[in-house]
Amino acid sequence: MxxxxxxxxxxxxxxxxxxxxxxxxxxxxxxxxxxxxxxxxxxxxxxxxxxxxxxxxxxxxxxxxxxxxxxxxxxxxxxxxxxxxxxxxxxxxxxxxxxxxxxxxxxxxxxxxxxxxxxxxxxxxxxxxxxxxxxxxxxxxxxxxxxxxxxxxxxxxxxxxxxxxxxxxxxxxxxxxxxxxxxxxxxxxxxxxxxxNFSDWWENKQRQDNYELAENDRLRKDVKRLSEAAKRTSNWSHEVEKTKNGTRNSGSKVDKGYIGHKAAKMMQRSKSIEQRQQTAIEEKSRLLKNIETSESLKIAQLPYHKTQLAELDHVSIYYGEKQACHDISFTIDRGDRIVLMGRNGSGKSSILKLLCGEDIRYSGALRLGSQLKISYVSQETSWLQGNLTDFARAHDIDESLFKAILRKLDFSRLQFEKDMADYSGGQKKKVLIAKSLCEKAHLLVWDEPLNFIDVISRMQIEDLLLAYAPTILFVEHDREFCERIATKQIRL
Incomplete structure (x- = not known):
């Protein structure tokens, strides 16, 4: 060691x-x-x-x-x-x-x-x-x-x-x-x-976050209460001090020593309350610094006029003399969340590309619904370069919505100024996912969307898909994601 x-x-x-x-x-x-x-x-x-x-x-x-x-x-x-x-x-x-x-x-x-x-x-x-x-x-x-x-x-x-x-x-x-x-x-x-392991760490983090949120809420209420008490006590102190120069109702002179002593005690109490207030503010400032924001995302998927969006009927795909996959049959119905599963090289990505209209040699029948709009997220991100504004304009998506989604996926505003070529692998993948969420489509087709994506963003995307239940066909090897999201499994 x-x-x-x-x-x-x-x-x-x-x-x-x-x-x-x-x-x-x-x-x-x-x-x-x-x-x-x-x-x-x-x-x-x-x-x-x-x-x-x-x-x-x-x-x-x-x-x-x-x-x-x-x-x-x-x-x-x-x-x-x-x-x-x-x-x-x-x-x-x-x-x-x-x-x-x-x-x-x-x-x-x-x-x-x-x-x-x-x-x-x-x-x-x-x-x-x-x-x-x-x-x-x-x-x-x-x-x-x-x-x-x-x-x-x-x-x-x-x-x-x-x-x-x-x-x-x-x-x-x-x-x-x-x-x-x-x-x-x-x-x-x-x-x-x-x-x-990771689950132990995540449980500890959630426990710490929940404690800090509760403590922050308690201290916030304390600061407010102490602030009001300090103000009230200070006002009382000034009012009592004023009476030193007056007379009692009976006409006799006031006891200035007694009133001065009482005013001093009130002022001391006011300072004590202010000190406690300042301590609470300092304690509060030490909290919440490592709590990760994971605001909910939104999706506006177009409704499709038919129950069935697409069908593969005994489809086999070929690259040259090599057969990528053989005799694949399934339908994609409205509301389906389908995961394509299988070993590497079994043809999963090829099926997604075929659905998206790429020129791929195949046999069998592929039937797509009329006027079906598909939003595709590819595995490949190395082509991304330039700034986000130009990217949004080139792909005809709402720039404000696009950047708002990226902010929720933990992009700082500083990232908006950088060339996408300098982004990390996970940041590039988030650009493609944000683009897909901005596109008005009937069907999402995502090819390994979670590659390089951090855990908290994965959970955000899971929550999005569960909340809005879009129709989606995807390939992913993250077991927890697949178990939470998929309503159907197609194993190649």
């Missing part, structure tokens, strides 16, 4: 006037299975880059281990997988590597195939197996689930649970619960570490 010490870490990107980290200090045990969570754009990937020494910063990061990053940058994907493994870890022992592959249920024949011919899931497993063979290495695992189907996520989660000495960035709640024993969270104003 050794420690990674972070002391007074401060960092901002060149040309930016907002700090990603400011005077942050904490310790990480290198034996931990550490889950890393926080809203998009808070600096998770940036912190992993700082650990690797990729940016200059002020403060200190010290460790007795080397850091290795997943995903490994494979320069020659045309090489056989064995050669790629040797590039990742030149001193690997073949039988040990094959043992790791067997734990991940990967056949060792992949070693003799070009790396680029492996599926995304197989590439993920090969890189993890090779990196975990390294000794005295602390592994930085950045969003491995984005290329894993649901079954592969369970398998890789169990594999990680057998290991130790890593930071895992993921927004998949079930995957984190399966994999980690500590949580590192980047909050609005600080960084915290807690023992336990």
């Amino acid at each position: 050794s420690l990674i010490n972070v002391n007074h870490l401060t960092f901002a990107y060149e040309g930016s006037y907002d700090h990603i980290f400011e005077n942050v200090s904490f310790q990480i045990d290198t034996d931990w299975k550490l889950g890393f969570t926080g809203r998009n754009g808070r600096g998770k990937t940036t912190f992993l880059n700082l650990l690797q020494g990729k940016h200059e910063y002020s403060g200190q990061i010290s460790a007795d281990v080397s850091f290795d990053y997943f995903p490994f940058d494979v320069k020659h994907k045309e090489d056989n997988t064995l050669d790629v493994v040797e590039e990742i870890y030149p001193d690997y022992v073949l039988w040990e590597f094959i043992r790791e592959l067997s734990l991940l249920q990967v056949s060792d024949d992949v070693l003799y195939r070009p790396f680029e011919s492996l599926s995304n899931g197989e590439q993920t497993k090969v890189m993890l197996a090779a990196l975990f063979l390294k000794e005295n290495s602390f592994l930085l695992i950045d969003e491995p689930t984005n290329h894993l189907d649901m079954e592969a996520r369970e398998l890789v989660g169990d594999y990680l649970n057998r290991k130790s000495g890593f930071i895992l960035v993921s927004h998949d709640r079930a995957f984190l619960d399966r994999s980690v024993d500590h949580i590192l969270s980047i909050n609005k104003t600080n960084i915290e570490i807690q023992r336990g």
Whole structure:
């Protein structure tokens, strides 16, 4: 066991006037299975880059281990997988590597195939197996689930649970619960570490948030009550002081000493109340700083004039000589929330693209309702660039509504001024989801909408879909999301 010490870490990107980290200090045990969570754009990937020494910063990061990053940058994907493994870890022992592959249920024949011919899931497993063979290495695992189907996520989660000495960035709640024993969270104003899995952390956070909200409400009432009492007492004190210069009703002189003493006591009481009021205000100011806002979203889906929106009748899809999927039949009816499930490569995305009118070779029958309007969210976000105003204008959506939705998804106004090319993966995905929510459509078609999206935003989107019950066909591998949202499952 050794420690990674972070002391007074401060960092901002060149040309930016907002700090990603400011005077942050904490310790990480290198034996931990550490889950890393926080809203998009808070600096998770940036912190992993700082650990690797990729940016200059002020403060200190010290460790007795080397850091290795997943995903490994494979320069020659045309090489056989064995050669790629040797590039990742030149001193690997073949039988040990094959043992790791067997734990991940990967056949060792992949070693003799070009790396680029492996599926995304197989590439993920090969890189993890090779990196975990390294000794005295602390592994930085950045969003491995984005290329894993649901079954592969369970398998890789169990594999990680057998290991130790890593930071895992993921927004998949079930995957984190399966994999980690500590949580590192980047909050609005600080960084915290807690023992336990994601569900333990979330329960503690909700408990703390509820306590702070109740305490804030109590102190707000106290401040108001004390403010009124202080004002009342101060007024009494001034009124009593005035009587020092008057006479009693009987005509006798007033006891100025007694009245002065009484006025002084009232003034002292007033000051005491003001001091208590100030203390309550200071206590109140320390609350609510890390409560995440997750305002409800809205959707205005167009009503469709028929019950059935679309039908696939014995559809098979082809790419060249390869068949992507075979003999698929289902209908999409008004109000359906359908999840397409299946292993990577089973044709899920191809079906979505076919529905959206892409030029795909297929057999069977596809029947779309007349004048059916579809809003599509693709997996791909790398094409996003330019500013949000131009993007809204180009896609003929209401700019004010578009930006209001992004604000609710935790975009700061500062983000509105940036080029979308500089956004994090999660922020780019939120742009596509906000665009889709602005479009007037009868059917939502979303392809892995939650890739890179932070947990709180996932919950907002879940609540939206449950509240407004739009007709939606989607592909997603987040088990909790699918279980909450889907009214039908189509398994390929």
